[in-house]
Amino acid sequence: MTAVDSVGAAPVRARGISRPWRFLSGAFLVAALLVGLGVGPVGIGIGGIAESALSHVPFLHVHSSLSSVQEAVLWQIRAPRVVLAAIVGGMLAIAGSAYQGVFHNPLADPYLLGVAAGSGLGATIAIAYGHVGTEGQLLPVASFIGGLTAVAAAYVLGRSAGAVRTAGSLVLAGLTVTLFFTAIQTFVQQQHTNTLRDVYSWLLGGFSTASWRQVAVAAPYIAVSSVAILLHRRVLDVLSVGDEEAASLGVNVPRLRLLLVIAATAGTAAAVAVSGLIAFVGIIVPHTIRLLVSTSYRAVVPLSIVVGAGFLVLTDVLARTVISPAELPIGVVTAFFGAPFFAVVLRTSRTMR
């Protein structure tokens, strides 16, 4: 059989992301970034942000109308914080969508799979025994090793949980791993109360100490792993017909799964290393996109980055304004919205194969 060069009808195509959704998601991100930059004890208007940004572009000769204090707040405090929240949010969301695809499981999330706890433990051990600073370059590597150990343990445990591999068993395995790693975590912390004073608040998750240096530490890992996952968006759709049929379509399923898990875990580990444990972003964002736009990974994966970035920036704004001048840990805010959302997904999702 060979296809002739023309058929009667216009050739079919896969749904991508329709133009309105492209525009809306882009607008959402831009709006979130502006809110993140503008809201705080020192108010800065959109005009001021734009002027100040343009004043940093050479040869444009725009002069910022902001005071030097406002300039410092904007570029040394808020901007790194907003950028860090954006790349972490985008990463957690795209990692969630990748885990959901490779594990055929709608409930997979970097946090629920134990990846976050493993990454946290890896980082804590590095700080406690390796004398790596909380802003060290090696922190993401230690996080990655911990995270990969955790996801491997969760997967093996979830598989062995009986012939009936439901969506729930993987999550239960992930929680088991999380509890175990958290216990070790607590133990390590107890042993090193002096060096790990600030580890506790770091683990709760947050961007209150965000700096350009942290952005520089995490960005390379997040960029590489996001691009790797992004390139696999069509293949993730092939996986939706199950491992066996995907294999009969020529996909090397074990290799693909390994590659995507490594990519998602590396990115998550880098995110955890700079922001602590933030739950549910990987559930809320991809599922909202499935609900509103399309269930195809061609839409879910790219939109997860954009919407996840905007989502976490806005969540961070909430975290630092609700009980201002104090700050809520951002993990508390995401869990506040995420847990009920998770309950809804749990109720409505049939087991994806």
Next chain:
Amino acid sequence: MITLDGLCVSFGGADAVRGVSLEIEADEWVMLIGPNGAGKTSILRALCGLIPFGGVAAIDGKDVRTLGRRELARLVAFVPQNPITPPELTVAEYALLGRTPHLGYLAAEGRRDRYAATQALERLDLLAFAERGLGSLSGGELQRAVLARALAQEASILLLDEPTTSLDLGRQQQVLELVDSLRAEGLTVVSTMHDLTLAGQYADRLVLLDRGAVVAEGAPGEVLSESNLAAYYGASVHVVSDEGGTFVLPRRR
């Protein structure tokens, strides 16, 4: 041409297929029949490289194990008994999945692929359904969508595992007629079949398996004998033959 020589498959110590040798010519429609657990499905799965096996399984002289996964998928399309059909996927997207072995690992479908999928949908009368979700299709439409995906694969060998289960009688006939008409385009078909009367009418050749071994092989009229069906199915039947084929009628003892 498909060559099986001493094909063996075992699962955890239990032998599912023990030394099956078979030659299947291009353009032929061979049906594997036999009681439950005879090893029919295992033979299909071995042929498309989904399970490890002993002995030889070769396509046009090339061992299935030495062919790469993608290369094999360009030669053989497999339709499992219960394919997974994600309900939200559109019929067009589902058919396009069949183009996977022809695409670069990270590439998107090009014009050529979209035409191939369109042609497969047209061939199976599904173009009007292209934008519909798989979840909204009836059983017969869904089975056609699955065939469209296999057709879009543009493989020369089509492996069908029980293509008519869960279809009503009329739909069963429609699907089998459809498969038969696809053979005009040079397709070799190997299928398993529960319904012996349908097997007796559509197959060029029947291979009767019992406990992993070939016990009878040949034209439907020869294989579907009352003694064979009593011996291997433990069934009491009355077999009628006319120019339309061979009909197996269950008869109460």
